[in-house]
Amino acid sequence: xxxxPYWNPRTETLPRERLEALQLAKLRxxxxxxxxxxxxYKRSFAKAGFAPDQLRSLDDLRxxxxxxxxxxxxxxxxxxxxxxxxxIGPETAIRVHTTSGTSGRTPLRALDSRKDWAxxxxxxxxxxxxxxxxxTDTAYIAxxxxxxxxxxxxxxxxxxxxVLNVPGGxxxxxxxxxxxxxxxxxxxxxxxxxxxxLAQEAEHLGLDLKGSAVRRVILSGEPAGSIPETKAxxxxxxxxxxYDTAGMTEVGTIVMFECEHQPGGTHIIxxxxxxxxxxxxxxEPTAAGERGERVVTSFGRQAIPLIRYRTGDQILRVPxxxxxxxxxxxxxxxxxxxxxxxxxxVRGTNVYPRxxxxxxxxxxxxxxxxxxxxxxELRDEIALLVEMAPDYTADGWTAMRKDLHKELAEAHEGLxxxxxxxxxxxxxxxxxxxxxxxxxxxxxxxx
Amino acid sequence: xxxxxxxxxxxxxxxxxxxxxxxxxxxxxxxxxxxxHANVRAALAVYANVVVSxxxxxxxxxxxxx
Numbered sequence: 267x268x269x270x271p272y273w274n275p276r277t278e279t280l281p282r283e284r285l286e287a288l289q290l291a292k293l294r295x296x297x298x299x300x301x302x303x304x305x306x307y308k309r310s311f312a313k314a315g316f317a318p319d320q321l322r323s324l325d326d327l328r329x330x331x332x333x334x335x336x337x338x339x340x341x342x343x344x345x346x347x348x349x350x351x352x353x354i355g356p357e358t359a360i361r362v363h364t365t366s367g368t369s370g371r372t373p374l375r376a377l378d379s380r381k382d383w384a385x386x387x388x389x390x391x392x393x394x395x396x397x398x399x400x401x402t403d404t405a406y407i408a409x410x411x412x413x414x415x416x417x418x419x420x421x422x423x424x425x426x427x428x429v430l431n432v433p434g435g436x437x438x439x440x441x442x443x444x445x446x447x448x449x450x451x452x453x454x455x456x457x458x459x460x461x462x463x464l465a466q467e468a469e470h471l472g473l474d475l476k477g478s479a480v481r482r483v484i485l486s487g488e489p490a491g492s493i494p495e496t497k498a499x500x501x502x503x504x505x506x507x508x509y510d511t512a513g514m515t516e517v518g519t520i521v522m523f524e525c526e527h528q529p530g531g532t533h534i535i536x537x538x539x540x541x542x543x544x545x546x547x548x549x550e551p552t553a554a555g556e557r558g559e560r561v562v563t564s565f566g567r568q569a570i571p572l573i574r575y576r577t578g579d580q581i582l583r584v585p586x587x588x589x590x591x592x593x594x595x596x597x598x599x600x601x602x603x604x605x606x607x608x609x610x611x612v613r614g615t616n617v618y619p620r621x622x623x624x625x626x627x628x629x630x631x632x633x634x635x636x637x638x639x640x641x642x643e644l645r646d647e648i649a650l651l652v653e654m655a656p657d658y659t660a661d662g663w664t665a666m667r668k669d670l671h672k673e674l675a676e677a678h679e680g681l682x683x684x685x686x687x688x689x690x691x692x693x694x695x696x697x698x699x700x701x702x703x704x705x706x707x708x709x710x711x712x713x
Numbered sequence: 714x715x716x717x718x719x720x721x722x723x724x725x726x727x728x729x730x731x732x733x734x735x736x737x738x739x740x741x742x743x744x745x746x747x748x749x750h751a752n753v754r755a756a757l758a759v760y761a762n763v764v765v766s767x768x769x770x771x772x773x774x775x776x777x778x779x
Contacts (some may be wrong), residue, residue, distance in 0.1 A: 276767045287719040292771050299773050354775060380758035381779045388762040426759070537766065565765075568773040 271526075271591070273395035277537040278593050285594060286324055289540050292565040294321050297330065300571035303353035306341055307571060327540070332549070332561065333575045335516070338374055352377050354569045363415040365515045376415070376515055377569050383422075385538075385566040386415075386519040390423030390511075392535050393523030396591075397482055397509040399453055401428030404479075406451035408442050408460055410697060411435035416487060417455050419519045429453070439467045443475075450479045458490035458500060458508075459700040465503035466633055469655075476505030486511045486520065488699055489620055492532065492601025495627035502630070510601045516575060517564045522598055529589035531597040539564050541596075542574070543583045546606045557582045559606045560598075580604050610705060612639060612646045615681045619703045622650070625673050629666055631655050634693040641707040649684040650674065656690045663687055717768045727769060734764045741777040754779050 272278040280288065297318035300307035311317065314331040321327070341349030348355070356362070360380050364373035378386065399405070405424045409417040411433060424431045432449045434442050443464055446454060456464065461483050468475045483506050485491030491510030500508045510532055513520035521539045522532035534541050543558030544551060552558035560579040564572040580603040586594045603620065610617045619637060626635050634653040639646060650670070654663060667685045674683040694701075715723045715731065723731065737757040745753065757779050764770040 274766050284719055288768050291718045295771055358775065358778070379775055379779065380754055381761050381774050384758040384762055385765075388766060537768065565771070568775055 271396075272593070273392045274537070278392075278595065280537070280594055282594055285536055288537060289565075290321065290324055293324075293327070293540060293563065294318055296563070296565055296571060297321065297573065299353075299568065300573055304571055305350040306337075307351075307573065324540075327542070327563075327574070330574050333573060335374070335576070335578070338516075339372065342372070342375065348375055348377055352570045354379060359569060362413075363418070363515055363518075364413045374515060376518060378518060378567070379569045382518065382567045382569050386419040387422035387426055389513070389519040389521065389535055389538060389566065390419045391427055392538075393509075393511045393520050394420070394423055394427065394429075394484065396523050396525040396533070396593075397484060398507075398526045399424070399427065399429060399482065399484075403452045403482075404430045404432065404450055405453040405455065406432045406434055406442070406446045406449065408434045408446075408454060408456040408464060408697075414698060415515045415518065416698065419513075420455050420484065420486070439463060440471060443468045443471060443473060446475075446480065447473060447478050452479050453482045453484060454480055454504075454506075455484040455486070457487040457696070457698055457700070458485045458493075458496055459488060459696045460698075461485065461500045461508070462496075462503065463695055463697075465500070466655075469503075475503065478505075480504055480506045482506055483508045484511060485509065486513065489602040489604055490623060490700070492524075493620060493624050493627065495624045499627050499630060512579075512602050514577060514579075516577075517562060517572060518567055521562060521564075522601070524601070525589065525591045525593065527589050527591040529591075529597060531584065531588070531599040532601045533586065533589065533591075533593050533595045533597055536595040538566050541583075543581060544576075546576075552583075555582070555584075557603065560602075578605050578607065580606050580608070610639060610703070612648045612681060615679045617648065617678060617681070621677060622674065623702070625677060626650070626652070626670070628673075629670060631658050631662070631666070633690075634688075634695065635702060636688070636693050637703045639703070639705045639707055646707065647684065648681065649686060651686050651688040651693060653688040653690060653693045718771055719768065723769065727767065730763055730767070731769050734760055734770065738774070738777060741774075741779065 301311050310331045316329045320329055359377040361378045363376050407417050407421055483504055485508055490496040497508045510524045511520045512522050522534050524532050540563040542561040544561050546559040557580055560577045560581045562575050562577055581598045584597050584599045586596050588597050622637055626632055631654050632652055633655055636651045638649045671685050715728055740753045
């Protein structure tokens, strides 16, 4: 095996025009497949007056109708249990995974063929190799191994690469910390929230994570992996480098990763996905340097063709030349910046959970927090409940509370956050996707 | 001379990689005992990543049970 810094040197360094030619070739083939085999796409293409032979350049991509989660859900409801997007039934598929369903909605059910599942691992291999993971590593995967797709693909990518895997399913947090140390894990995979939780547990147990063999923490599942303050806290608590990745169940795997050069964003795996940045209101492409909604077309999943899927993720796309690693794929600056519908309006001020987390995580003694928005008579109120380390002193809290209040107000046009100290263990802990904003209003003022 | 998906000529090694892929596909079309039927398909599922990721081929394999 060569000592290449790239998993796939042939396409990761393709000049831009050749990369786009490759995408166009795959896009034509994918659309032909989807039109021929998927009842959903046959109908939606016909309704939009689109035919795959109209694809003469990537600009023609906009002739293809967009796909929303609601359409997928409606299709599943109309033709249960899998809907009309898939081109196969359960008799041909080899696995099914579901979305995490954190918002209380029915989860999407995604079928995979043998080839699709092998591709899911392939995408993770691009990312893991770029993070510096190598066959001599030992990986601990702090994940529940359930129906949520999570780190399943990472597990199989590690195996493919020749890495020794320690599956951390069905364990308490204490047991996981002890296994990480006893197996001499050099790489740990978890959500950002759970990486912090593991570090807290190690501290409570008096175990030395910083002095352990762990050199890399692979993050996924939440935007926090690219929030600089959260990432810095994870790196400080683990004594290891943290690397962000992002994907979604609808695609089946990750579609972006942070390389070892860490340019402040994540490279898109552009030879396997075609990504667009659209204004969520006008659905027009965003201008350079503007935030937009991420729309993805996946070349990997044959069983469920995913073409121009509106992800709801907010991103800011910049050229790959921003990074010195030599990859030509573009970068999402700051990774996934949040959801396009994440913003809350409180007394006329825009509030983003990611921005609040960035401030809260700059206070290293915070163990957990929750943002709570309420309506008291006609006035909206926002409170931040903060759980500190159990031995954090009252004097320390008084000073910190004042600083936190000031920083939050300065970042939110003077908005008054009520800062309250929560009792130890009072706030919910998360292993997968953290949900730290609770909006108890019927709807925002003025909406 | 064989070319990749965007018209570049293949190296000798790339030609061999592509030929092995075609061989696995051909085996999938044959009547095989369960031990070969399943393992050839499992091999092709993983092997397809070589030719797709390197831009040598791009096609769906569901009709071969992969």
